[in-house]
Amino acid sequence: xxxxxxxxxxxxxxxxxxxxxxxxxxxxxxxxxxxxxxxxxxxxxxxxxxxxxxxxxxxxxxxxxxxxxxxxxxxxxxxxxxxxxxxxxxxxxxxxxxxxxxxxxxxxxxxxxxxxxxxxxxxxxxxxxxxxxxxxxxxxxxxxxxxxxxxxxxxxxxxxxxxxxxxxxxxxxxxxxxxxxxxxxxxxxxxxxxxxxxxxxxxxxxxxxxxxxxxxxxxxxxxxxxxxxxxxxxxxxxxxxxxxx
Amino acid sequence: xxxxxxxxxxxxxxxxxxxxxxxxxxxxxxxxxxxxxxxxxxxxxxxxxxxxxxxxxxxxxxxxxxxxxxxxxxxxxxxxxxxxxxxxxxxxxxxxxxxxxxxxxxxxxxxxxxxxxxxxxxxxxxxxxxxxxxxxxxxxxxxxxxxxxxxxxxxxxxxxxxxxxxxxxxxxxxxxxxxxxxxxxxxxxxxxxxxxxxxxxxxxx
Numbered sequence: 001x002x003x004x005x006x007x008x009x010x011x012x013x014x015x016x017x018x019x020x021x022x023x024x025x026x027x028x029x030x031x032x033x034x035x036x037x038x039x040x041x042x043x044x045x046x047x048x049x050x051x052x053x054x055x056x057x058x059x060x061x062x063x064x065x066x067x068x069x070x071x072x073x074x075x076x077x078x079x080x081x082x083x084x085x086x087x088x089x090x091x092x093x094x095x096x097x098x099x100x101x102x103x104x105x106x107x108x109x110x111x112x113x114x115x116x117x118x119x120x121x122x123x124x125x126x127x128x129x130x131x132x133x134x135x136x137x138x139x140x141x142x143x144x145x146x147x148x149x150x151x152x153x154x155x156x157x158x159x160x161x162x163x164x165x166x167x168x169x170x171x172x173x174x175x176x177x178x179x180x181x182x183x184x185x186x187x188x189x190x191x192x193x194x195x196x197x198x199x200x201x202x203x204x205x206x207x208x209x210x211x212x213x214x215x216x217x218x219x220x221x222x223x224x225x226x227x228x229x230x231x232x233x234x235x236x237x238x239x240x241x242x243x244x245x
Numbered sequence: 246x247x248x249x250x251x252x253x254x255x256x257x258x259x260x261x262x263x264x265x266x267x268x269x270x271x272x273x274x275x276x277x278x279x280x281x282x283x284x285x286x287x288x289x290x291x292x293x294x295x296x297x298x299x300x301x302x303x304x305x306x307x308x309x310x311x312x313x314x315x316x317x318x319x320x321x322x323x324x325x326x327x328x329x330x331x332x333x334x335x336x337x338x339x340x341x342x343x344x345x346x347x348x349x350x351x352x353x354x355x356x357x358x359x360x361x362x363x364x365x366x367x368x369x370x371x372x373x374x375x376x377x378x379x380x381x382x383x384x385x386x387x388x389x390x391x392x393x394x395x396x397x398x399x400x401x402x403x404x405x406x407x408x409x410x411x412x413x414x415x416x417x418x419x420x421x422x423x424x425x426x427x428x429x430x431x432x433x434x435x436x437x438x439x440x441x442x443x444x445x446x447x448x449x450x
Contacts, residue, residue, distance in 0.1 A: 009370070013449060017254055019389035026260070028387030031307035032439050036419075038449035041410055045367050046380050046395075047450045049330035051320065051345035059279065069278060090253045097331075103268025113264045113274055114352075115314070127276045129268045165262060167269055171332060173320045174450050176391060178384050180259040194260060197389050203257040229253045 008234030009043040010174045011090055019197035026193045027154050047174035048233075053099040055133050062131050065104075065144035069127030076126035078107025078145030080221040083181070083209065087138040087168065090232030094138025100228075101131040101167040102142070109150030109160075118150055143221065149188055161188035161195065168228055175230040182208045183224060258390035263314045265384060266349050270316070273349050285318065285347025288361050293342045295324020295362040298431045300396070303355045304383060307440030311355030312385050319346045319359050319396075321379035326365030363398070369409040376404035376411065383437065393448045396435050399424040419446050 021033035061068040066075045083102075087095040105111045105128065108120035112128050126145065134140045149159045163180045170176070182189050182204075189195055189204065198204050206229075215223035266274040270283040300319075304312040322328050327338040329345075338344065339362075348357035366374040376397055383392040397405055399421075405411055411420055422445045425433035437445045 010450075014254060015449070018258055021389060021392075023389060026387070026389070029260075029389060030387075031310075032312070032385065032387035033307075033389075034392070034444055034447050035307075035440055036444055036446070038447050039414065040449045041413075042370060043450050044369055044375065045328065045333075046320070046322070046375070046378065047393075049320075049328035049332045051329065051343060052331050053284075057284075062279065069276070088253060090255060092251065092253055101268045103264065103271075111264045111267060112276055113267055115263060127267075127271065127278055129271045129276060129278065131268075131279075165259075165265070165268055167261070167265075173380055173382070176318070176382055177256065177258060178261045178265070178391060179256050180262075197259075198257050206254070206256055207259070229256045231255050232252065 009048060010172055011232040011234060013231060016199065017203060019199065023193075023197040025196050029197070043172070043174050048172045050169060050171055050173045050175070052097070053133060053169070057099075058131065058133055063142035065126065065128065065130045065142065068130060070125035074125045076106065076145050077123050078126075078148075080143070081146050082141060082143055082215065082217065082221050082223040083164065083226055084139070084141035084215060084223060085209075085226040085228065087134045087140060087170075087228050087230065089170070089175070089230045091235065094134070094136070095170055095230060096134055096136045096138055098134045098138070098171070099131065099169045100134065100140055101129070102164050103129045104144065104147040104164045105150055107145050107148050109148035111150075120148070120150070146183065154193055158193065159188055159191070161186045161192050166228065168230065170230040172231075172233070177228075177230060179228070180207060181226045184208055184210045260386060260389050261316060261384035261391075263386040265314075265316050269347065270349050283347070285345060288319075288343050288346040288359065289341060290343065291341035293324070293362050294339050295365070296431065298361060298363050298433055300359045300361060300425060300433045300435055301356055302435040302437060303357070304350070304385070304437045305439065306387075309441070312439075313350060313352055313355040315350050315355070315357075315383055315385035317348050317350065317357045318382040319348075319361065319379050320344060320382070321361065321364040322367050324362050324365050326367045328367075366404065371409070373407070373409050374404070376401050376408035378408075381437070388439075392439070393450055394437065394445055395423055395448065396425050397423050398427070398433065400427050414446065419444075422446055
């Protein structure tokens with residue numbers, strides 16, 4: 001807004017690193033992709049502001065999918081895992097106070113959703129959603145069970161790799177992002193047309209969480225690390241200087 | 246070798262998929278959790294300032310078929326043109342208005358609804374006022390990266406005529422795709438077309 005660098009907006013999205021809209025291998029994208037070019041503008045206040053979600057929003061079990069839908073004393077069935085990481089922006093700063101929401105299928109690959117008809121059964125103790133607000137350094141952590149792969153009607157024999165969906169708010173609406181996390185070593189990753197919309201092995205690797213034995217809790221839960229990067233805010237060296245200094 | 250530029254790269258986007266509501270609107274999808282209410286269903290937490298309006302619309306695919314599995318988010322200023330955001334430095338926004346809403350669309354018709362207020366004007370980067378508008382963000386199965394657009398209002402012709410973004414659009418014939426139609430007292434219609442002859446303008450902000 002001003003010339004002295006108070007507000008320089010957000011770093012432009014690198015569309016070469018992001019999937020295109022039209023990716024015919026993922027069939028639904030064919031009729032849901034705009035054909036005209038996107039219209040480019042620098043961010044304004046409308047994109048540089050974003051809703052605020054307080055820590056008060058979050059219930060005690062919101063980040064524990066093993067228990068947040070389970071009957072008292074019971075827990076979800078499946079491989080117990082911890083997913084942790086940091087929410088960063090492109091300048092490497094942690095993004096604190098940001099809302100993360102995540103959802104997934106159960107251990108058998110079944111989603112708790114009316115439109116889902118896969119024969120694998122629901123787990124009565126598993127809902128499949130969680131949320132949290134990132135800490136002061138952008139860090140986060142939640143507990144869940146490792147989701148199973150599931151079949152979907154795209155090609156005649158298509159199976160999604162095990163994955164967890166993430167919805168992420170930053171500090172500006174321009175940073176709004178939805179993505180998916182995959183698990184290290186899953187042989188379905190290179191076969192998947194949704195993974196296939198990504199343009200490079202690097203992009204696939206950026207969404208693949210490694211097993212972290214150091215963070216694994218012995219006799220309890222394995223751990224996977226997943227860092228998420230949002231668009232960076234343009235800054236100048238002088239940004240934090242008070243006026244007159 | 247020159248010095249190294251140390252930047253990270255934004256995480257790649259992936260589709261929200263058909264079950265986005267499990268994560269973002271679980272109560273809507275039948276999962277009773279979080280005290281029974283979904284985030285963003287209400288943009289008002291008490292009596293709000295300004296003109297209260299209802300915006301309805303449908304997201305259509307390239308065949309004209311309504312999307313019945315989309316999630317639409319709205320982000321806008323209050324009636325005075327202030328954002329309920331930590332980054333708002335120009336004043337304090339209406340404490341009873343969140344500025345942010347989320348609509349799943351009707352499972353049968355695909356129609357989304359926002360009960361909101363008519364936004365006030367917000368300055369562009371150079372200080373000129375933009376016309377009243379709301380930012381919309383659309384995700385769904387088949388959409389690989391969330392689509393960003395804006396909703397302006399057809400009954401703000403004077404402000405629209407000087408809006409720094411609307412006036413810079415080369416194909417002026419497409420501007421109406423960004424205008425909500427007034428359908429009654431406090432009621433607006435804003436349909437979105439992902440593809441085809443009526444294709445909505447989407448932005449790369």
